[in-house]
Amino acid sequence: MTDAVALNGSRAKPANADIAIRIWLGCVIALIFAMVVVGGATRLTGSGLSITEWKPILGAIPPLSAADWQEAFDKYRQIPQYQLVNKGMSLEEFKFIFWWEWAHRFLGRFIGVAFALPFLVFAFAGTIRRDLAPSLIVLFALGALQGFMGWYMVQSGLVDRVSVSQYRLAAHLGLAAIIYAAMIWVALGVGQPARTIKRSWAWLSAAGLVVFSFIQIVLGAFVAGMKAGFAYNTWPLMDGEFVPDGLFVMQPWHLNLFENALTVQFNHRMAAYMLFGWAILHAIAMMRTERAGRLSAVFLAGAVTLQAVLGIWTLVAQVPLSLGLVHQAGAFIVLAIAVYHLHRLSRGLKG
Known part of the structure; x- marks a missing residue:
């Protein structure tokens, strides 16, 4: 016993x-x-x-x-x-x-x-x-x-x-x-x-997805803090352009990253595109080359895709309370799945 x-x-x-x-x-x-x-x-x-x-x-x-x-x-x-x-x-x-x-x-x-x-x-x-x-x-x-x-x-x-x-x-x-x-x-x-973590390309990519999911949450916090989501409520263009004028009008330039509502929202959009592309390519590569973590990679790509759709919907609807809450919750669901996926890769587990 x-x-x-x-x-x-x-x-x-x-x-x-x-x-x-x-x-x-x-x-x-x-x-x-x-x-x-x-x-x-x-x-x-x-x-x-x-x-x-x-x-x-x-x-x-x-x-x-x-x-x-x-x-x-x-x-x-x-x-x-x-x-x-x-x-x-x-x-x-x-x-x-x-x-x-x-x-x-x-x-x-x-x-x-x-x-x-x-x-x-x-x-x-x-x-x-x-x-x-x-x-x-x-x-x-x-x-x-x-x-x-x-x-x-x-x-x-x-x-x-x-x-x-x-x-x-x-x-x-x-x-x-x-x-x-x-x-x-x-x-x-x-x-x-x-277990000793084997830092393969898949593990490093999965770790990057965890970090980037976190960064996107922080970028979203700046959007919320600046109330930047209540402006430029069109997609895929901002103020009529994909890369709008006025991104770096403040001096010194780095203040635009945190205090210019246009730049703050633009950065959140661009990071979303990068995270979406990264998650999709990661899942495709996992399906072709890896045995461990395949299913969780697909779930992560699906969650990121749904979160991107929610983000666009929330923006064009001018951030109603219900969509704003679902979008913020979705960000933490994505982070949870990313951590879960990395954990499975770290232990060489299937699924």
Whole structure:
């Protein structure tokens, strides 16, 4: 009969412990995905600045009385977004945006608890391998950093702006993508024997697809932060041209990459074309030369194709809430499949 292994790795761990840990991590991954979707809704509804304070513990309690609601509303009315964009908003209208932001923050707190408590239970039960524990600790630290990053982002919109900084938004969403991808990788490896990765052309190409999927998410965050998706709502042309004028009108030139709405959207489009072509060619090459990872390569190419179609649809429809959320969710689905595909190649697994 096999014994559970303690964190010091002194004993062998049974398979049912691996299954339990995978289920736990899978649930946290699903919560992170939900967090991304709710975060997108918070952004698209303009709700992100409705809570002007950061109270990691007490902030979990929403206003409970009319006086509490009025106090929260009065604080919101002091920031530029209310004074320049939402002046005259009623208390009921404020409650709508407040609940979106409160749900986003509450879900973040819930994810922290959903990760930390089971980790402690598994640790005290001695069912976490010594080689797995450091990865889980790093993931928890990244999650804590993400909470701080969220407030750091909100702060940028409380004084001199009517929305958050696109730089901080990109950092916040980018860190979410890193945590999400890393947790998927760790979950897939639970209970699997360590293997030496063979860095074949297929593996390097798959790794590049993971990295490029992440880059495209960050580029999308700049589009969202600049509200660049609400302009140039034609496809395949932008402002009547495939390569529009005005891409580098700002000086120094590199500011255009992050602060020129035309350039920001153009870069997101071009990156989408590159990712689409890369995924299709990768899948074709995999079908012809590789045995491992063929099916996941095809699924990845299909997901990228669907995401490209969603992106075009969202753009020409001028970013309605429903399509905006589906498109953001699609980006994280593509990233998940890319990580899964790379993991299978790393272990030489079929499918």
